[in-house]
Amino acid sequence: MKISVIGTGYVGLVAGACFADSGNDVVCVDINAEKIARLRAGEVPIYEPGLEELIVRNVREGRLSFTTDLSGTVGGSQVVFIAVGTPEGESGDADLSYVLTAAEAIGRALKQYTVVVDKSTVPVGTAERVRRTIAAVTRVEFDVVSNPEFLKEGAALEDFTRPDRVVIGTDSEQARAIMADLYAPFVRTGKPLIFMDAASAELTKYAANAMLATRISFMNDIACLCEKVGADVEMVRKGMGADKRIGHSFLFPGVGYGGSCFPKDVKALGATAREAGVEFDLLRAVERTNERQKRLLVHKALRHFGPSLEGRQLGVWGLAFKPRTDDMREAPSVEIIEGLLAKGARIVAHDPVATASAQRVFGNRITYAPGPYAAAEGADALFIVTEWNEFRHPDFDRLKHIMKTPVIFDGRNLFEPERMRERGFTYFCLGRG
Numbered sequence: 001m002k003i004s005v006i007g008t009g010y011v012g013l014v015a016g017a018c019f020a021d022s023g024n025d026v027v028c029v030d031i032n033a034e035k036i037a038r039l040r041a042g043e044v045p046i047y048e049p050g051l052e053e054l055i056v057r058n059v060r061e062g063r064l065s066f067t068t069d070l071s072g073t074v075g076g077s078q079v080v081f082i083a084v085g086t087p088e089g090e091s092g093d094a095d096l097s098y099v100l101t102a103a104e105a106i107g108r109a110l111k112q113y114t115v116v117v118d119k120s121t122v123p124v125g126t127a128e129r130v131r132r133t134i135a136a137v138t139r140v141e142f143d144v145v146s147n148p149e150f151l152k153e154g155a156a157l158e159d160f161t162r163p164d165r166v167v168i169g170t171d172s173e174q175a176r177a178i179m180a181d182l183y184a185p186f187v188r189t190g191k192p193l194i195f196m197d198a199a200s201a202e203l204t205k206y207a208a209n210a211m212l213a214t215r216i217s218f219m220n221d222i223a224c225l226c227e228k229v230g231a232d233v234e235m236v237r238k239g240m241g242a243d244k245r246i247g248h249s250f251l252f253p254g255v256g257y258g259g260s261c262f263p264k265d266v267k268a269l270g271a272t273a274r275e276a277g278v279e280f281d282l283l284r285a286v287e288r289t290n291e292r293q294k295r296l297l298v299h300k301a302l303r304h305f306g307p308s309l310e311g312r313q314l315g316v317w318g319l320a321f322k323p324r325t326d327d328m329r330e331a332p333s334v335e336i337i338e339g340l341l342a343k344g345a346r347i348v349a350h351d352p353v354a355t356a357s358a359q360r361v362f363g364n365r366i367t368y369a370p371g372p373y374a375a376a377e378g379a380d381a382l383f384i385v386t387e388w389n390e391f392r393h394p395d396f397d398r399l400k401h402i403m404k405t406p407v408i409f410d411g412r413n414l415f416e417p418e419r420m421r422e423r424g425f426t427y428f429c430l431g432r433g
């Protein structure tokens with residue numbers, strides 16, 4: 001099948017590469033000429049495990065290419081995916097300007113019946129707005145399908161090629177058949193293609209993200225409660241998760257959820273509810289807990305060191321919002337580091353892949369260390385912010401030896417508090433004694 005993908009971000013690039021790898025002829029389009037030039041030179045502008053190899057191979061084998069020329073590409077495609085950004089708008093709602101601009105450009109370029117697929121995360125009613133936007137500029141036949149994406153950064157290829165489900169919102173039989181054909185290679189193991197109307201598909205995406213964010217905030221509140229009452233959140237988490245109705249995933253307390261999706265999508269769902277006159281108080285509480293959680297490590301540090309961190313050197317392990325990505329969007333590290341800087345601390349941080357993207361956030365206000373031990377050297381305390389695997393089994397003797405004082409604020413509960421005390425560390429974590 002001939003496919004165009006509009007937008008070469010985390011979603012567009014992954015979708016484009018995976019569709020090409022299942023034998024389709026894919027052209028990825030972006031308005032960012034520098035990104036396209038890099039991609040054409042074989043350089044992938046984001047870090048996502050396995051993506052570069054997949055792109056390079058599919059380009060070499062002639063199934064995948066990159067262009068800034070939307071109008072020259074879309075006309076020859078049977079399916080066009082919109083995978084542009086939908087950032088937070090002024091009042092918390094989703095900013096649809098990129099989606100609607102792309103839709104109009106697609107409309108002008110159509111030459112034959114085409115399925116236009118909205119893969120971006122968009123509020124209820126957007127498929128209809130996209131349809132109207134395209135219909136206003138063309139007489140060619142087309143269908144608009146809502147096909148939200150559920151991949152996680154850091155595991156994007158696995159999630160895309162082995163999805164738990166594929167949600168397809170359309171009332172067109174023709175579009176339904178084309179989408180089923182396109183996704184057939186990814187649901188061979190029996191995972192469902194779930195067909196529904198476009199509005200339900202659009203809402204499914206926000207509901208899923210908001211539910212996952214709710215679980216995280218719930219566990220962060222449980223962790224705070226554990227600290228106050230002398231319970232151990234790791235035990236509570238295991239005990240809760242063993243109930244099949246609850247399950248173990250997305251119950252890890254941490255420094256608050258971040259990334260390009262949960263924060264904006266919880267807000268956008270709140271905006272949809274407000275507009276619809278539905279009181280959705282739970283969402284506001286989920287956000288409030290998350291705001292508190294992002295400040296927690298700084299509060300713990302101030303309780304330990306006193307109200308000023310002037311003259312203190314603090315090490316930070318992990319800058320990206322989660323492991324296996326270089327994405328700094330809404331990363332809790334930003335709030336934590338800004339909080340520590342504001343109290344006068346000097347920061348030396350290490351992240352295995354996010355240094356370049358972190359430099360765009362912090363500039364030279366912090367120091368970037370080439371490795372975890374270099375970040376901890378001479379530090380008054382070490383902050384663990386992102387749970388990269390390489391931080392899980394450090395040489396504790398070496399760490400203790402190189403730090404000025406062996407104090408750790410662990411925002412990811414990587415270690416056993418009892419063992420850390422035996423090793424000679426002053427160890428603070430979340431919801432454990």
Ligand SMILES: NC(=O)c1ccc[n+]([C@@H]2O[C@H](COP(=O)([O-])OP(=O)(O)OC[C@H]3O[C@@H](n4cnc5c(N)ncnc54)[C@H](O)[C@@H]3O)[C@@H](O)[C@H]2O)c1
Binds near residue numbers: 008151
């Ligand atoms: N990042 C994720 O993990 C993830 C997962 C599921 C869904 N989503 C959703 O998918 C959408 C895309 O997210 P992302 O993280 O890939 O975004 P991104 O910001 O990484 O990339 C978007 C790309 O679209 C390009 N673009 C904007 N307008 C364009 C136009 N008119 N024509 C061509 N290109 C254009 C931008 O230059 C940019 O390269 C969002 O709605 C997001 O909520 C993201």
Ligand SMILES: O=c1ccn([C@@H]2O[C@H](COP(=O)(O)OP(=O)(O)O[C@H]3O[C@H](CO)[C@@H](O)[C@H](O)[C@H]3O)[C@@H](O)[C@H]2O)c(=O)[nH]1
Binds near residue numbers: 121250251255
């Ligand atoms: O038990 C957990 C799980 C996650 N997180 C945090 O939650 C955030 C989001 O993590 P994750 O969901 O793994 O990454 P994303 O790439 O943001 O993926 C989410 O957002 C995407 C964009 O909408 C969706 O497609 C995915 O299904 C959804 O998981 C990160 O800050 C994590 O540290 C926790 O604090 N505790």
